[in-house]
Amino acid sequence: xxxxxxxxxxxxxxxxxxxxxxxxxxxxxxxxxxxxxxxxxxxxxxxxxxxxxxxxxxxxxxxxxxxxxxx
Amino acid sequence: xxxxxxxxxxxxxxxxxxxxxxxxxxxxxxxxxxxxxxxxxxxxxxxxxxxxxxxxxxxxxxxxxxxxxxxxxxxxxxxxxxxxxxxxxxxxxxxxxxxxxxxxxxxxxxxxxxxxxxxxxxxxxxxxxxxxxxxxxx
Numbered sequence: 001x002x003x004x005x006x007x008x009x010x011x012x013x014x015x016x017x018x019x020x021x022x023x024x025x026x027x028x029x030x031x032x033x034x035x036x037x038x039x040x041x042x043x044x045x046x047x048x049x050x051x052x053x054x055x056x057x058x059x060x061x062x063x064x065x066x067x068x069x070x071x
Numbered sequence: 072x073x074x075x076x077x078x079x080x081x082x083x084x085x086x087x088x089x090x091x092x093x094x095x096x097x098x099x100x101x102x103x104x105x106x107x108x109x110x111x112x113x114x115x116x117x118x119x120x121x122x123x124x125x126x127x128x129x130x131x132x133x134x135x136x137x138x139x140x141x142x143x144x145x146x147x148x149x150x151x152x153x154x155x156x157x158x159x160x161x162x163x164x165x166x167x168x169x170x171x172x173x174x175x176x177x178x179x180x181x182x183x184x185x186x187x188x189x190x191x192x193x194x195x196x197x198x199x200x201x202x203x204x205x206x207x208x209x
Contacts, residue, residue, distance in 0.1 A: 047165065047167065047168070048167060048168050048171050048207065049207070050206075050207040052164060052168050052172075053168070053171065053172045053175065053207045053208065053209060054209050055162075055164075056162055056164055056168060056169055056172040057172055057175070057176070057209045059158055059161075059162050059169070059172075060158070060169065060172040060173040060175075060176050061176055063154055063155075063158050063173065064173060064176055064177065064180070067150075067154055068108075068109070069108060069109055069110070070147050070150045070151055070154065071151070071173075071177060
């Protein structure tokens with residue numbers, strides 16, 4: 001009798017845990033991100049990085065100055 | 072009389088030398104300024120807003136060009152590409168990277184009244200305010 005009551009309590013706790021787990025997984029399901037329906041765009045300008053532009057800036061200025069007839 | 076003749080013969084070479092120096096100096100000064108100047112037709116098309124600077128470092132047409140202007144711009148763009156290619160090689164970059172960096176500078180250097188293309192592709196007339204440039208421009 002005693003053992004069965006304990007067993008029932010254990011089952012009840014276990015059951016609550018399952019409910020909590022299920023609730024958490026349901027919440028986790030809310031923040032799931034779906035695959036985008038739009039095709040992934042690849043920016044062709046990706047090979048022009050800002051750091052590269054900054055590095056070349058001085059040389060570009062020099063070129064423009066020395067060839068002012070074409071700029 | 073004899074004395075005068077002597078003086079003349081002495082002065083003549085000096086005068087010639089001075090004239091030669093003056094001519095050389097004039098040529099030396101005239102040549103670089105002539106080379107550095109824009110073609111008058113290009114300068115006029117630029118000032119009229121028919122031709123403008125694109126973000127990619129090349130010239131473009133803000134309005135439908137005449138065949139003469141189209142040819143002029145194509146010629147300049149070919150020359151620009153050659154210059155970008157040489158600089159890209161010496162700096163270890165791609166032609167597109169060097170041309171783009173030059174485009175940033177060329178748009179920044181436009182004078183009020185001249186045309187430039189925004190990153191969105193629209194043609195704008197440069198005014199006193201800073202031009203609309205790509206976020207990567209220094």
